[in-house]
Amino acid sequence: MTFSRCSAACLVLLAVSPTILRAQSPRAQSPRTAPFTTAGGEWPSHTGDTRGTRYSPLDQITAANFSTLEVAWRFKTDQLGPRPEFKLEGTPLMVGNVLYTTAGTRRAVVALDAVTGELLWMHSENEGARGAAAPRPLSGRGLAYWTDGVSARILYVTPGYRLVALDAQSGVRIRTFGDSGAVDLKREMDSPVLPDLETGEIGYQGAPTVARNVVIIGAAFREGGTPKSYRNNKGDIRGFDVRTGKRLWTFHTIPRKGEFGYDTWLNGSADNAGNTGVWTQITADEELGLVYLPIESPTGDYYGGHRPGDNLYGESLVCVDLLTGVRKWHYQLVRHPIWDFDLAAAPILADITVDGKAIKSVALPTKQGILYMFDRVTGKPIWPFEERAVERGDVPGEWYAPTQPMPTKPAAYARNGVLPSDLIDFTPALKEAGLAAASRFKLGPIFTPPVVSKAEGPLATFSNGPTNGGSNWPGGSYDPDTHMLYLSATNASPSALGLVVPAKGVSDMDYIRGFAPGAARGGFTVQGLPLLKPPYGTITAIDLDKGDIVWQVPHGETPDAVRNHDALKGIAIPRTGQAGSVGTLVTKTLVIAGDPEVTTLAPRPRGAVLRAYDKATGKEVGGVNLPAPQSGSPMTYTVGGKQYLVVAVSGGPYSGEYIAFRLPTPSAR
Amino acid sequence: MSQFPLHRGLRAAGLLGAIIAMPLWAGLAAAPAMHTTAGERHNDRTTWDSVFSAAQAGRGETTYKQLCARCHMETLAGGDEAGELTGSAFMSSWNGQTLAALHERIRTSMPTDTPGVYSSQQVTDVIAYLLHFNGFPPGALELTHTNDALQNIRFVTTPP
Numbered sequence: 001m002t003f004s005r006c007s008a009a010c011l012v013l014l015a016v017s018p019t020i021l022r023a024q025s026p027r028a029q030s031p032r033t034a035p036f037t038t039a040g041g042e043w044p045s046h047t048g049d050t051r052g053t054r055y056s057p058l059d060q061i062t063a064a065n066f067s068t069l070e071v072a073w074r075f076k077t078d079q080l081g082p083r084p085e086f087k088l089e090g091t092p093l094m095v096g097n098v099l100y101t102t103a104g105t106r107r108a109v110v111a112l113d114a115v116t117g118e119l120l121w122m123h124s125e126n127e128g129a130r131g132a133a134a135p136r137p138l139s140g141r142g143l144a145y146w147t148d149g150v151s152a153r154i155l156y157v158t159p160g161y162r163l164v165a166l167d168a169q170s171g172v173r174i175r176t177f178g179d180s181g182a183v184d185l186k187r188e189m190d191s192p193v194l195p196d197l198e199t200g201e202i203g204y205q206g207a208p209t210v211a212r213n214v215v216i217i218g219a220a221f222r223e224g225g226t227p228k229s230y231r232n233n234k235g236d237i238r239g240f241d242v243r244t245g246k247r248l249w250t251f252h253t254i255p256r257k258g259e260f261g262y263d264t265w266l267n268g269s270a271d272n273a274g275n276t277g278v279w280t281q282i283t284a285d286e287e288l289g290l291v292y293l294p295i296e297s298p299t300g301d302y303y304g305g306h307r308p309g310d311n312l313y314g315e316s317l318v319c320v321d322l323l324t325g326v327r328k329w330h331y332q333l334v335r336h337p338i339w340d341f342d343l344a345a346a347p348i349l350a351d352i353t354v355d356g357k358a359i360k361s362v363a364l365p366t367k368q369g370i371l372y373m374f375d376r377v378t379g380k381p382i383w384p385f386e387e388r389a390v391e392r393g394d395v396p397g398e399w400y401a402p403t404q405p406m407p408t409k410p411a412a413y414a415r416n417g418v419l420p421s422d423l424i425d426f427t428p429a430l431k432e433a434g435l436a437a438a439s440r441f442k443l444g445p446i447f448t449p450p451v452v453s454k455a456e457g458p459l460a461t462f463s464n465g466p467t468n469g470g471s472n473w474p475g476g477s478y479d480p481d482t483h484m485l486y487l488s489a490t491n492a493s494p495s496a497l498g499l500v501v502p503a504k505g506v507s508d509m510d511y512i513r514g515f516a517p518g519a520a521r522g523g524f525t526v527q528g529l530p531l532l533k534p535p536y537g538t539i540t541a542i543d544l545d546k547g548d549i550v551w552q553v554p555h556g557e558t559p560d561a562v563r564n565h566d567a568l569k570g571i572a573i574p575r576t577g578q579a580g581s582v583g584t585l586v587t588k589t590l591v592i593a594g595d596p597e598v599t600t601l602a603p604r605p606r607g608a609v610l611r612a613y614d615k616a617t618g619k620e621v622g623g624v625n626l627p628a629p630q631s632g633s634p635m636t637y638t639v640g641g642k643q644y645l646v647v648a649v650s651g652g653p654y655s656g657e658y659i660a661f662r663l664p665t666p667s668a669r
Numbered sequence: 670m671s672q673f674p675l676h677r678g679l680r681a682a683g684l685l686g687a688i689i690a691m692p693l694w695a696g697l698a699a700a701p702a703m704h705t706t707a708g709e710r711h712n713d714r715t716t717w718d719s720v721f722s723a724a725q726a727g728r729g730e731t732t733y734k735q736l737c738a739r740c741h742m743e744t745l746a747g748g749d750e751a752g753e754l755t756g757s758a759f760m761s762s763w764n765g766q767t768l769a770a771l772h773e774r775i776r777t778s779m780p781t782d783t784p785g786v787y788s789s790q791q792v793t794d795v796i797a798y799l800l801h802f803n804g805f806p807p808g809a810l811e812l813t814h815t816n817d818a819l820q821n822i823r824f825v826t827t828p829p
Binding site (some may be wrong): 074083084085086087105132134136137138169222224225226280288342344428460467468472492493494495496498514516524525526528530536559561562564565566578579580597598599600606629638648651652653 | 690695738739740742743744746747748749750751752753755756757758760761762763765770772773774777778781782784803804818826827828
């Protein structure tokens with residue numbers, strides 16, 4: 001067994017830390033019957049609440065003082081695993097003056113003093129070969145908190161796919177949960193994980209969602225462009241009892257024979273297909289007792305010839321009952337997925353008023369840059385969707401859906417397809433060079449299908465939405481008072497949807513993603529400039545009562561490569577923003593998000609900026625320097641009358657670090 | 670795109686514009702500079718100085734395809750999890766850094782399931798491939814990691 005690492009590490013601070021004693025919260029007096037909320041200045045769930053909002057009503061940090069923020073503490077994560085990590089994506093929780101988060105290459109759990117950053121306890125599991133084989137390794141995106149008013153626990157999923165419950169005060173495993181504090185998520189499946197528990201491909205790097213007394217766990221796999229096989233493990237979603245670890249329910253994201261939707265997989269292909277999990281955050285309405293599952297693509301992100309048919313519940317939003325897992329409604333956003341339009345962002349629960357009528361809605365940001373909105377009780381679209389005829393491709397063996405649903409409102413908030421008018425056009429010469437570079441590709445609107453890659457062209461379909469465009473796992477933020485939604489989006493994360501016959505022994509798929517052998521290479525750049533034109537990244541505010549975009553601003557400094565480019569000297573270029581979906585935080589008055597890239601713009605040091613925008617207008621009102629890009633979504637809390645902002649940064653040569661900011665101490669009189 | 674005019678930020682015009690576009694809180698003391706280490710390192714070469722050979726990039730490509738392309742893709746565009754190794758975010762995150770830093774990052778952390786599996790030479794070859802793919806010019810000599818040679822070569826985004 002490889003469970004031993006934790007005890008020694010945990011005990012060190014346990015015995016000696018007086019801080020632990022004050023760690024126990026106001027929350028400890030309130031049983032887990034009321035929904036999680038940030039109203040009391042805490043941040044008790046991954047997105048603040050379980051509703052995907054990333055909202056806090058705190059108002060000490062404002063437009064007037066944001067730029068004066070000082071570092072309260074830093075927590076460097078290098079030594080929490082056998083090597084440093086450069087991809088720290090966590091959003092911490094803060095309950096009762098203690099900050100809880102995941103960090104490091106083994107996905108350690110740490111408890112920190114929320115005022116000083118002092119390490120109170122650390123828990124980590126050395127999972128050996130099973131951990132090394134994890135499809136979703138590294139520090140993950142966070143954890144969950146639960147209390148019954150008497151004791152409190154922290155729940156997280158290890159890289160090797162175990163659900164672990166820890167005592168929030170000591171960091172020690174709760175022995176009465178699962179098997180000595182852990183549930184082996186690879187065992188508790190309706191279909192066995194193949195080929196074995198150690199190497200069987202399945203994991204989850206998201207934070208578990210705790211709603212009432214249920215823990216909901218997602219399922220994730222390796223990158224899906226070049227699968228080894230069209231057969232894979234299935235991404236069932238499960239609910240567990242938070243007290244005992246007992247499995248309460250399983251939702252089959254790929255219907256089994258006899259279940260609804262099985263016939264959307266022709267030739268019985270549901271039996272072989274896998275993936276179709278949820279790798280992003282799961283949202284729950286604790287009051288209604290409903291869970292919203294944003295489901296990813298089936299096996300083969302870009303080729304579906306082994307799974308003809310619409311393929312429910314691939315790329316569908318599915319609403320299930322919190323206590324039973326029984327499906328209430330579903331909506332498939334993309335029929336027969338072949339674009340990697342995984343539902344990548346947490347659904348956001350918004351109680352809105354449309355034409356005078358109160359509606360409990362769910363809003364889903366997507367890679368497509370389209371916000372899909374539904375009545376979250378009935379599953380009915382808030383504004384009508386229209387059926388749009390889409391191009392039928394010519395990849396041998398592929399099955400094509402003739403139409404796709406498209407919301408009529410709100411308008412798309414990010415670029416999805418790529419047309420010649422989307423290409424670089426700063427100067428006539430660059431425009432010409434851009435058109436020449438793009439001539440190797442097939443261009444087209446959203447849902448232009450992948451092509452078989454040919455050296456003589458087209459090399460691939462060139463698009464923006466698939467893989468990394470629009471919104472991704474950081475999701476959006478929602479203000480429940482004003483009914484405004486805030487979304488960061490990337491307009492310049494190009495994807496090449498080219499298919500090749502796999503080399504012998506690589507895969508049993510007929511096609512996998514790739515470029516034709518011998519094809520001329522080159523990135524999606526023109527003389528070092530992005531092939532797609534700006535804005536490269538934006539933040540958009542959408543009024544959900546009306547379905548209208550209220551403002552949109554480029555987010556992030558203009559990249560060095562653009563600002564300093566010889567060919568652009570003397571040309572007025574408005575701030576371009578930066579490619580990269582980053583998480584936003586919305587407070588009483590501000591929308592806060594860090595740059596996804598570093599820039600070098602004297603007099604500030606090389607690095608990124610954590611920016612604040614007036615949430616009413618989008619006007620940038622302040623910023624503080626970060627040593628590296630924002631890599632996890634910011635959160636906020638208040639302790640001792642002071643508001644704190646915490647954000648994870650990492651990237652390039654800069655290893656993972658949590659940085660906490662607060663306002664400066666006033667000078668003594 | 671129709672969205673762009675909605676932008677309420679500040680407009681830039683060349684060098685002057687770049688200063689204007691800096692938010693007020695950033696101060697107005699100095700003009701933008703590509704990096705500020707000039708003067709410290711007179712002998713610095715950059716990635717524009719033909720620091721690798723095409724043959725070496727070819728070896729690097731073979732290595733890349735063996736273990737890196739699984740996640741970063743053959744297109745270097747990255748995927749749901751793996752970052753991109755081409756384009757603006759990649760270029761800016763290494764702009765001004767030494768190739769030694771890039772080498773250490775890859776050598777110690779990649780691939781994530783078996784870090785350390787590549788020799789320093791193989792990592793150096795992969796860097797040659799990344800540079801080649803991203804449009805930096807090859808030359809007659811190979812990139813070498815010995816004698817701290819990579820400390821003296823800086824990754825610079827913008828052509829000289």
